[in-house]
Amino acid sequence: MKLTVECFDTVKKDCLNFIKSQETKLDKFKNKEKMIRSFLIPLCFWISKKAIKKRPYFVGLAGGQGTGKTTISSLVKIILSRYFKLKVFRISIDDFYKTRKERINLSKRIHPILLTRGVPGTHDINMMLNFFRKTKSKNFKRLKLPIFNKAIDDRFNKKKWYDLKVRPDVVIFEGWCVGAKSEKNTTLKKTINSLEKAKDQKQIWRKYVNQQLKSNYKKLYSQLNCLIYLKAKNFSLLQKWRLKQESKLWEKNRNKSKSKIMSKEDVLSFMQTYQRITQNMFKNTPKYASIILNLNSNHQIKSAVYKRI
Numbered sequence: 001m002k003l004t005v006e007c008f009d010t011v012k013k014d015c016l017n018f019i020k021s022q023e024t025k026l027d028k029f030k031n032k033e034k035m036i037r038s039f040l041i042p043l044c045f046w047i048s049k050k051a052i053k054k055r056p057y058f059v060g061l062a063g064g065q066g067t068g069k070t071t072i073s074s075l076v077k078i079i080l081s082r083y084f085k086l087k088v089f090r091i092s093i094d095d096f097y098k099t100r101k102e103r104i105n106l107s108k109r110i111h112p113i114l115l116t117r118g119v120p121g122t123h124d125i126n127m128m129l130n131f132f133r134k135t136k137s138k139n140f141k142r143l144k145l146p147i148f149n150k151a152i153d154d155r156f157n158k159k160k161w162y163d164l165k166v167r168p169d170v171v172i173f174e175g176w177c178v179g180a181k182s183e184k185n186t187t188l189k190k191t192i193n194s195l196e197k198a199k200d201q202k203q204i205w206r207k208y209v210n211q212q213l214k215s216n217y218k219k220l221y222s223q224l225n226c227l228i229y230l231k232a233k234n235f236s237l238l239q240k241w242r243l244k245q246e247s248k249l250w251e252k253n254r255n256k257s258k259s260k261i262m263s264k265e266d267v268l269s270f271m272q273t274y275q276r277i278t279q280n281m282f283k284n285t286p287k288y289a290s291i292i293l294n295l296n297s298n299h300q301i302k303s304a305v306y307k308r309i
Contacts, residue, residue, distance in 0.1 A: 063230030066241025093175030140167035
């Protein structure tokens, strides 16, 4: 308890400043101090103990769209850096999306829906595996890693990429489908939404995505040392949170003419590409995740379950 208080006093200012930077006039975080003290600080103590034994320690952080992965991973980074003095690098699987040009080619070669970024198969898997391999190498050399700009649906110019100069102690690898597992081919047959019914009648898209999970992504995720899962109650809550996220993106980019900000209909249609894997993760990820952070309908962490300590 004493250490928790000491840690909170050390990181409080930086954490609250970060949260403030994420808030808008209409959207304020509630119970932020409780979230930091009761959930994120104990989580960081857990990670720091594991990181002593294995460096770099790879933390997978998963959760449906809009669950707060970016906010939570950023706060965890602040706590681990400030109090535990660990070198932490945080990156999203989203940053490794194939370029728009590459996805256009993929959509022509395999299936039109693969133009839409998101599902397994739309990331640069070789770039991710290379990142994992080079970061784990004892002869670590400086790494440049992509940053994806969702507002233009393509990567930022290389000048704006991450510049990883030193080997990190902890890598936080976050994303909506991080740790997802493939499903049986028999369950792929049943359509779950209007997008699958109208645009994937022959199951080509579903089977391709599932095969990616079964092979390349399984290999990638096997290299994670632990998996933290942000579990929302249901898919309709995620839709609500994702719409809120898009309105924030619109607020930030409204003066930029190139921005590809989505309408409500666009968001709901876009999320249909995520629905199958997200719903499978609701059901299966708690069985194998190291830590489950259960979220209530107000977007707050209500409980934490540590599965493997």
